[in-house]
Amino acid sequence: MRLTLRQLHIFLAVADAGSTSAAAEVISLSQSATSAALNELESVLAARLFDRVGKRLMLNDNGRLLLPQARQLCDGAAGIERQFAGDGLGxxxxxxxxxxxxxxxYLLPAILMRARQVHGASLAQATIANTADVAADVAQFKVDIGLIEGPCHEAGLQVEPWLEDELLVVAAPSHPLALPGRRLALDDLREAGWLLREAGSGTREAVAQALLPHLHYLRPAGELGNSEAIKHAAAAGLGIACLSRVVVADLLASGQLVVLPTALPALARRFYLIHPARKILSPRLAGFLELCREAARRQA
Structure with missing residues (x-):
């Protein structure tokens, strides 16, 4: 018996769903047929791919090794089918x-709109998550391309520097540090309470890389799950924050936030485009990458 794409497709469904019964519903097979295909795959590979934990099937080290390879093969087969069905850029x-x-x-919607204008295609399958989760999804072939705002720590990815993003230290106009004409010393910033993103966020890592060499420590005033929440918390006076200019532009314009002049050097970070190094770029993916690069050239 040989390895088949059907077996890999069912393996991926079980890995995503956590059981053969749940996977069977997703791929419209019977539970017995799904279990039989998974057993066939484990027999072909002479290896168990899951640990049975109660009614759940959890990927073991063999399964985690197979997962990105299976996604790549199934993705490639689907791409061939689309290509010969006339599935071009449009x-x-x-x-x-x-x-x-x-x-x-803040940035992806405009690029998607540009893609629709150029190629006439709707690119609607977008997953928004923190940088670590996006990089993991790219490494496991769950998504075709990642646009991230922090360093990539996953192996096996092609990482392309993309846009440069300006970081600003902001606070509510009523904050004690927001005194007109006052340039904040580093000691002022060390004593301040900072509003921070969660661990794994590209913004959190970028802020740490930008500030810690100068301040050595950030005293947390709160940890929030996205930059929108942080900027509104800062506008409410709960602390100061270091955020992208594109994030705070609206509240700066309305006067709900002000930029704090500091003794810090100009702060910036780099955004990156990532995709699996072994991935064959379809015409659609190559076209989307070029639109991203076009956005970077416009910024420059």
Missing amino acids: APASLRIGASTTIGI
Whole structure:
């Protein structure tokens, strides 16, 4: 018996769903047929791929090793089917895009609109998560491309520097540090309470890389799950924050936030485009990458 794409497809469904019964519903097979295909795959590979924990099937080390390879093969087969069905850049099928939070909220919609104008295709399958989760999804072939705002720590990915993003230290006009004409010393910033993103966020890592060499420590005033929450918390006077200019532009314009002049040097970070190094770029993916690069050239 040989390895088949059907077996890999069912393996991926079980890995995503956590049981053969749940996977069977997703792929419209009987539970017995799904279990039989998984058993066949484990027999072909002479290896168990899951640990049985109660009614749940959890990937073991063999399964985690197979997962990205199975996704790549199934993705490649689907790409061949679309290609020979006439699925060019203008066809309705979507890219799977992962974007970290700031990019997904503030930059990705304009790029998707540009893609629709150029290629006439709707790229609607976008996942918004923190940088670590997006990078993991790209490494496991769950998405075709990632747009991230922090360093990538996953192996096996092609990482392309993309946009440069300006970081600003902001606070509510009523904050004790927001005194007109006052330039804040580093000691002022060390004593301040900072509003921070969660661990794993590209913004959190970028802020740490930008500030810690100068301040050595950030005293947390709160930890929030996205930059929108942080900027509104800062506007409410709960602390100061270091955020992207694109995130705070609206509240700066309305006067709900002010930029704090500091003794820090100009702060910036780099956004990145990532995709699996072994991935074959379809015409649609290559076209989307070029639109992203076009956005970077416009910024420059």
